[in-house]
Amino acid sequence: MNKFKLTLSLFLIGFLGLAQETQLTLKEAIDYALQNKSDAVKARLEVENSKYQIQEVRANALPQINIVGDITNNPLLQKMAVPEEFGGGMMAFGKEWQSTATASLSQQLFNQAVFTGLKAAKTTREFYKINAQLTEEQVIEKVANSYYEVYKTKSQLKTLDKTIENTTRVRDVIANLYNTGLAKKIDLDRTTVSLNNIKSNRQQLVNALVLQENALKYLIGMDINTSISFPENTFEVSKTAFVDNYSDTSVRTEIQLLEKQGELLALNKKAIRAQGYPSLSLEANFGYLGVGDQFPWFSKPIDGTYWTGFSSVGLKLVVPVFNGGSVRAKTRQAQIDIEKLEADKKDTQLAMDLAMHNAETQINNSMITLNTQKENVNLAKEVLSDIENNYKNGLASLTDLLDAETSYADAQNSYTNALLDYKLAEIQLIKAQGELKKLIQE
Incomplete structure (x- = not known):
């Protein structure tokens, strides 16, 4: 019995540990995504990999040293x-066996293509850093949108719970009146049907909430089995509303990425041109040659094997004279790529300006709608309270009461939707200002 109790206690402790909820603020959800989501992880790995790309290109400018050994058997001498x-x-002429061991060194003294490639590798690292920043901003935007969608559904669920509570209270009042002969059975049945419909809508919201929470967990790279909760103050209006000042969109990460890509294309053009420039390198060799009538390794002159050393040092100059015009054609192609990027940059700049103006307009309109819906909620609540009193005193019909409850619930849901629209517009405005990382600092 004691063993059974101990086992049961351990099971309950483990179950309670698994059932613990993880509370997620928006900042915590974004931080989790930036650490665990594959997109953010791969972007950081690209930055790390660029360090090795620089090392690879730099190796072309360093001395190249090779040691080569070979042995040859000539069964039939020419x-x-x-x-x-x-x-x-x-x-x-010659001997049946021949062996060489050679050490060679090659050092680039002047090769414009190598030097330009080194500059391009360093610029590529900067490009990946900016791209990683852009990836983080995209993750932040997606997580924030998904987070607020989940919170909206939770708010609607709370509204339905209040509606169910109110409708249940009204049904109980009608049931008491019916039992005393002061209400009709049809009124009680209509109220019960209305309550059942509300409960059915609540179950649909619960199912939608589960799907949205799972989507959020996937979006931030969290285990689907993790239970999460949200703080009460998540869905609040910040001080971002009614923005009238224009922000400079040239600081947007998208523009910076295009500018860095333009630098890479310019370096690519230089590297192509460098293929037509002369190159100068230092070449040096040192080795041993052994020949004999038997296997030369470990053999001596007395065995008919002779070894001799050799070496050479020189400069190698390569001057391209004619390549059929391929370098010129490649250079012009590279220039076309640069011009296409400039067109993309102008179009992106226009899109950034448009997004900024639209975001400012949307958030101001959302605030106006939000205030209107808030007033509607207060009015609908007052109307419901008045009609409830009138119904109890026989001055209002059940239809009026049910309509007032529906109007109150609709007003609350409209307010929740307006609040979500405001928060989504707020995200777009922060994005247009190039300050999405502020969401991490909140």
Whole structure:
């Protein structure tokens, strides 16, 4: 029995540990996504990988040293004609075995393509850093939108719970009146039907909430089985409303990324041109050559094997003279890419300006709508309270009461939707200002 109790206690402790909820603020959800979502992780890995790309390009400007060893067997030596003054006829030259061991060094002294490639590699690292920043901003935007969608559904669920509570209270009042003969059975039945419909709508919202929470967990890279909760103050209006001042969109990460891409295309054009420039390199070799009638390794002159050293040092100059015009054609293609990017940059700048103006307009309109819906909620609540009193005193019909309850619930849902529209417009405005990372600092 004691073992059973101990086992049951451990099971309950483990179950309670699994059932603990993880409370997520917007900042915590974004931080979690930036650390765990694959897009953000891969963007950081691209930045790290660019360091190795620089090392790869830099290696082309450093000395290249190679050691090569080989051994050759010549079972049939080639014969050559001997002049008549030396006896004439054919004579074999060389030895059956030959082996060489050579160390070679090559150092680029001037190669414009290599030097330009090094600059391009460093610029590529900067490009990946900006791209990682853009990826983080995209993750922040997606997480914030999904987070507020979940919170909207939770708010609507609370509204339905209040509506169910109110309708249940009204039904109980009608049931008491019916039992005392002061109300009709049809009124009680209509109220019960209305309550059942509200409960059915609530179940649909619960199902939608589960799907939205799972989508949010996937979006931030969290285990689907993790239970999450939200703080009460998430859905509040901030001080961002009624923005009239224009912000400079040139600081947007999208523009910075295009500018850095333009630098890469310019360097690519220089690298292509460099293919037509002369190159100068230092070449050096040092090695040993062994020949003999038997396997030369570990053999001595007494065995018929002879070893000799050799070396060479020189400069190698390569001057491209004619390549069929391929360099010129590639250079013009590179220039076309630069001009296309400039067109993309202008179009993106226009899109950024449009997004800024639209975001400012949308958030101001959303605030006006939000205030209107808030007043509607207060009015609908007063109307419901008055009609409830009138119904109890026989001055209002059940239809009026049910309509007032529906209007109150609709007003609350409209306010929740207006609040969501405001928060989504707020995200778009912060994005247009290039300050999405402020959401992490809140």
